[in-house]
Amino acid sequence: MNQVIDTMVKRRTIRKFKADQISDEELNAILEAGLHAPNAGGGQSSIIVVSQNAELNERLGKLSRNAENITGARMGRVSSEQPSIIDDESIKSAFYGAPTVLTIFAKPGYNLTGDCFAAAENIVVAAWSLGIGAYIVGRCAKTFSTEEGAKIQEMWGLDGEFEARVHVVLGYPDGKEPSYKPRKDGRVIFSK
Numbered sequence: 001m002n003q004v005i006d007t008m009v010k011r012r013t014i015r016k017f018k019a020d021q022i023s024d025e026e027l028n029a030i031l032e033a034g035l036h037a038p039n040a041g042g043g044q045s046s047i048i049v050v051s052q053n054a055e056l057n058e059r060l061g062k063l064s065r066n067a068e069n070i071t072g073a074r075m076g077r078v079s080s081e082q083p084s085i086i087d088d089e090s091i092k093s094a095f096y097g098a099p100t101v102l103t104i105f106a107k108p109g110y111n112l113t114g115d116c117f118a119a120a121e122n123i124v125v126a127a128w129s130l131g132i133g134a135y136i137v138g139r140c141a142k143t144f145s146t147e148e149g150a151k152i153q154e155m156w157g158l159d160g161e162f163e164a165r166v167h168v169v170l171g172y173p174d175g176k177e178p179s180y181k182p183r184k185d186g187r188v189i190f191s192k
């Protein structure tokens with residue numbers, strides 16, 4: 001296995017973060033990976049907003065937490081080692097106190113959602129390769145369709161045509177690395 005594949009296989013979602021901020025050098029390297037993700041039609045449509053404002057991240061994290069009715073009954077348990085908001089209803093912010101929150105937007109056109117998620121995946125893998133914890137939050141469009149979310153979008157200078165699709169949350173991991181989750185069988189079908 002080469003190093004890139006090894007990083008992809010060993011990457012874990014991190015939800016426990018140290019309070020200290022990641023360095024600008026690390027952040028810029030991670031953003032570079034996001035900007036170089038595959039993009040539909042070569043359009044490079046995605047825009048990444050980086051928020052390192054603790055108060056804003058807390059507000060946004062609460063909005064994200066409440067934007068959708070998430071219950072364990074619907075989704076099952078996500079992680080006993082690093083509980084998600086689905087596992088523990090007492091967690092009030094969907095960002096778990098992480099110091100850096102990225103929001104990825106694009107305008108409707110050719111494959112807006114695909115572009116945003118391709119960037120997000122590059123970002124989480126790049127982060128892991130640098131020892132930085134990350135995870136993806138897909139429940140993003142609903143967050144920015146609230147009145148408060150729309151105001152935050154406007155504050156960032158993105159007109160209403162831009163649609164948010166995904167957050168990526170970043171910070172130095174705190175505590176033990178989550179253990180390996182075995183892959184389910186039968187998820188690959190060969191047709192030769």
Ligand SMILES: Cc1cc2nc3c(=O)[nH]c(=O)nc-3n(C[C@H](O)[C@H](O)[C@H](O)COP(=O)(O)O)c2cc1C
Nearest residue numbers: 011012013015078084085094135136137138139181
């Ligand atoms: C589309 C998408 C949405 C996700 N949304 C959330 C989320 O809202 N909150 C969260 O804590 N993790 C979220 N995750 C992370 C998953 O819970 C995590 O990837 C999954 O449990 C597998 O764990 P692993 O990434 O360590 O392999 C999301 C992942 C994806 C791909």
